[in-house]
Amino acid sequence: MTAWSEEADRLKGAWRLQLRVERVLHQEKTEHQDLLLFENPLFGRVLALDGIVQTTERDEFFYHEMLVHVPVLAHGAVERALIVGGGDGGALEELLKHDRLRAATLVEIDQAVIDFSKAHLQAICGQAFDDPRLELVIADGLAWVAEQRGRRAPFDLILIDSTDPVGPGEVLFSESFYADCAGLLAEGGLLVTQNAVPFTEPDSLAKPLAALGRSFAATACYRVAVPSFFGGDMVFAMASQDAAALTVEAAALERRFAEAGIETRYYTPAVHQGAFALPPYVAALLEA
Numbered sequence: 001m002t003a004w005s006e007e008a009d010r011l012k013g014a015w016r017l018q019l020r021v022e023r024v025l026h027q028e029k030t031e032h033q034d035l036l037l038f039e040n041p042l043f044g045r046v047l048a049l050d051g052i053v054q055t056t057e058r059d060e061f062f063y064h065e066m067l068v069h070v071p072v073l074a075h076g077a078v079e080r081a082l083i084v085g086g087g088d089g090g091a092l093e094e095l096l097k098h099d100r101l102r103a104a105t106l107v108e109i110d111q112a113v114i115d116f117s118k119a120h121l122q123a124i125c126g127q128a129f130d131d132p133r134l135e136l137v138i139a140d141g142l143a144w145v146a147e148q149r150g151r152r153a154p155f156d157l158i159l160i161d162s163t164d165p166v167g168p169g170e171v172l173f174s175e176s177f178y179a180d181c182a183g184l185l186a187e188g189g190l191l192v193t194q195n196a197v198p199f200t201e202p203d204s205l206a207k208p209l210a211a212l213g214r215s216f217a218a219t220a221c222y223r224v225a226v227p228s229f230f231g232g233d234m235v236f237a238m239a240s241q242d243a244a245a246l247t248v249e250a251a252a253l254e255r256r257f258a259e260a261g262i263e264t265r266y267y268t269p270a271v272h273q274g275a276f277a278l279p280p281y282v283a284a285l286l287e288a
């Protein structure tokens with residue numbers, strides 16, 4: 001009999017998404033969440049946490065390249081970066097492609113996600129967890145960030161690569177968390193956070209964006225349609241205390257991308273710039 005994994009709409013009960021499970025590779029109830037890894041004929045290996053698809057082998061580059069290269073190349077001189085969440089290692093792997101980066105700290109609540117990603121998701125994390133530039137911390141991101149102010153050199157970039165705002169990831173969408181992150185950023189530093197799919201989860205965009213706006217002088221949103229995320233475009237929010245840091249001239253972006261010498265399958269400077277054009281239904285959510 002054919003087996004299916006199902007992701008259901010948690011808000012309105014309006015839809016269910018099924019993916020064929022060719023083979024279950026790993027299933028575990030960790031201290032923090034239910035973890036499932038299976039193979040699907042279209043997406044390859046699929047990671048689901050608490051029943052929600054997080055990333056897949058075949059389309060992870062849409063999400064991870066846009067999460068990482070947009071702010072790294074908008075900033076132009078990222079040397080120290082923090083990732084909160086991101087236990088699959090996909091964001092870390094993209095970040096470490098930038099030779100200019102000297103230090104990356106990854107704060108993940110669930111050691112089990114890292115262990116099994118290293119074992120089963122090499123296509124996503126590569127050798128990123130062995131890189132000498134990495135400082136790996138197993139902790140709740142909210143608590144860890146709150147304790148760091150004044151205790152370490154500021155970060156040029158903070159990436160919040162969290163699960164959705166339910167379960168352990170909920171605190172990573174809170175106002176106090178954003179305020180503590182703001183305190184850890186260097187001058188001209190950038191923060192990027194994932195804000196789910198606004199068509200299906202409008203509150204996951206509007207509420208965190210309002211909270212972000214209370215801790216940062218400027219915010220801007222950009223989009224990417226990730227095939228395994230149901231409902232169309234998902235949105236990343238970028239924030240800074242320096243409004244000018246959020247935009248970059250096309251020529252500078254082209255130059256920085258060429259100098260970085262990285263190979264990408266989704267990101268280009270033109271895609272970067274176009275992603276900031278928001279359809280009116282998304283812009284309206286931000287104004288509400």
Ligand code: SAM
Nearest residue numbers: 054085086087109110113140141162163168169
């Ligand atoms: N690409 C994904 C998506 O769909 O948005 C997110 C990737 S990543 C797997 C999300 C990670 O955030 C998980 O490994 C989860 O354990 C971690 N996480 C959730 N809550 C956290 C918290 N409070 N502190 C640190 N990490 C957290």
